Amino acid sequence: MKKKIKVWKDVKITIERVVEQTTDGAVTDNNTLYYLINAKCSDGRGIGFRADTPISAWSKMMQEIYL
Numbered sequence: 001m002k003k004k005i006k007v008w009k010d011v012k013i014t015i016e017r018v019v020e021q022t023t024d025g026a027v028t029d030n031n032t033l034y035y036l037i038n039a040k041c042s043d044g045r046g047i048g049f050r051a052d053t054p055i056s057a058w059s060k061m062m063q064e065i066y067l
Helices: 054-066
Strands: 011-024 025-042 048-050
Touching: 025 054, 048 054
Parallel strands: none
Antiparallel strands: 011 025, 025 048
């Protein structure tokens, strides 16, 4: 009987949101400018990119990181 060995690579994904914060008296408004996504594999390879909306961030992650 043959054994099948499968190996999965660990991927660490960090998502940073860059915001513009404005304060008018007691009201603070946070406006999201863009998202920075960094993905790092267990073997040391990595990729980083920028997305303007959460939907574009998800679609780029699906294309670039192969989720």
